[in-house]
Amino acid sequence: MLLELSRVSKSFGPVEVLSEVDLAIDAGEVCALVGDNGAGKSTLVKCIAGIHTVDGGTVAVDGRSRDISGPRDAAALGIEVVYQDLALCDNLDVVENMFLGREKLHGVVLDDDAMEQLAAETLDSLAVRTIRNLRQNVASLSGGQRQTVAIAKAVLWNSRLVILDEPTAALGVAQTRQVLELIRRLADQGLAVLYISHNLNDVFAVADRIAALYLGRMAAVLDAADATQSQVVELITSGRSGEVGLTETNGVRP
């Protein structure tokens, strides 16, 4: 397993946002993480990315328990996050954004040409054809193109696990499809993808497995091929669907 979370818990003060969450993601698969607003999806992502430290449980990468205490640690392990609110600088161009914070240098001078070439190669390898001019400010890009840049930025660094927090939330139909295709391609290239979304159609379109969080607890992890939309909806809204799900929800048996 590339990433394995076991019994991960996280509280903010008295509020327990995550409680004993188990989740495993393997290379080459898209795992969707679903759950209602406030279920703790973003918090879980931030625990993996090292922005929050976990209160209990372990985060293991390649079978070894890791202490991830910042975005740098996560990046060193090959974990990249594309956040819900896009982390792009509008006044920089595509290449500059993709290399921000990790610029290639030639002595003290920026090696812009090398960066442009690498960016072009990365976008090529992802079969991105929607971005024609790499020297254009990202302010002038569409939402889908911006999301593409953010994802390509995450892929640039030999990353092995890409986490996407609601990457299609603000996109139209065509642009959503582009991003979903891109997500599928990442997995086909052998990356592990953790994909967070509220849109079950999108989830079923790309995911190999679906993990449903309910009030900070992992209700169930299903194979997408075996699951139905209504089953997942029940898991999201009540933490239980037929035989699968939490045996007790919030201390009360359903």
Add this chain to the structure above:
Amino acid sequence: MSTDVQNPPETRSEAGAARAVAAHFRDYLAKVRGGEVGALPAVTGIIALCVVFGAADPVFLSVGNLANLFGQGAAVACIAMGLVFVLIIGEIDLSAGYASGVCAALMAVALTEWGMPWPVAIGVAIAAGVAIGLLLGAIVVKLGIPSFVVTLAAFLAFQGIVLIILDKGANISINNETVKAIAGGNLERWQGWTLLVVTVAAYAALQLSRWRRRVGRGLVHEPFAVVCARIAALAALLAATVFLLNLERSANPQLVSLTGVPVVVVVLGALFVLWSFVLHRTRFGRHLYAVGGNAEAALRAGVAVDRVRIAAFVICSAMAAVGGIVAASRAASVDPNTGGSNVLLLSVGAAVIGGASLFGGKGTVRAALLGGAVVAIINNGMGLMGLDAGVRFGVTGAVLLLAAGVDAMSRGRGALFGRH
């Protein structure tokens, strides 16, 4: 994607080359329409002002007045170059004017009362600028007080410090010939030409090697003709400037000859090259823009945001010190008004007129110089026309408003054309 739009081999044929050049200009026009107006408003403004003032009074277009313009605008241009750095990160430094006064006063005291040699005295002034910037930057960044408030407080405090350094506001005259030459001296004729050749050769070498590198890597590149045209344009502009400035401009040549490129032009040129390099070719420069564009994104990308912001204030105050030195050199004295009155406002105006944005994320050193030229030309031209200070302030204010309007409009366009 870039590799798809490489220039096809046909660009080698003449028709292909013409088409490539045409495409290049279409791209440029599209950029301008999309809100990236760059230096266009400032350059247009300079040309328009020159036409108007030249028509009103031919003296405006005389060689003597051209040399004069550089001297008049230099201090404000220096301060504006520094201000660009804080404007890029979305902050403001209202104390830059009086900071230049403090540093100039320190230099004057070091020269006269402490008897220091001129390089040390200048070093003291710049070190004071660096210290001021560190202090301002640390307060803004570490305590989280808005820069507007911090530097407004500093604006008041520095005014007092100048008075204290100058011993209740006495005027100190500067007799050191080298310091006076910074704003008052001229190069020999041959030095001007040598400098021209070296500058153009260096620029051409950089442009051509960059062009060849990009062709070699198969990246999008400008048509060769455009690169050559740019080099030729720079060469022509500089050659014309050197030629004009090398003409005799003394009112009474028998008595005293006055020729050559003013030293202050070289100073401005060197600072321009230095800070343009820092802004556009170094990681620090890239991070400055990133912090101004989206500090949160920069932070997540691993940029040392706090350090970058403090450094911007340091550069701003250090350049204010340089501006103070130039002003002191030009006046051959320092008094409590050095760096005072409207110096700061003209400097901010210069940066904004040139294309820096008060909203952050935007601005170049070139903008500061072009904007500084606009401000200097307005003051100079209206002075020649005999209009009094009241009218001059009014017009400068109107031009600033116009420039800010262009900025706001181009932002509006950027937003209109982006995102959706």
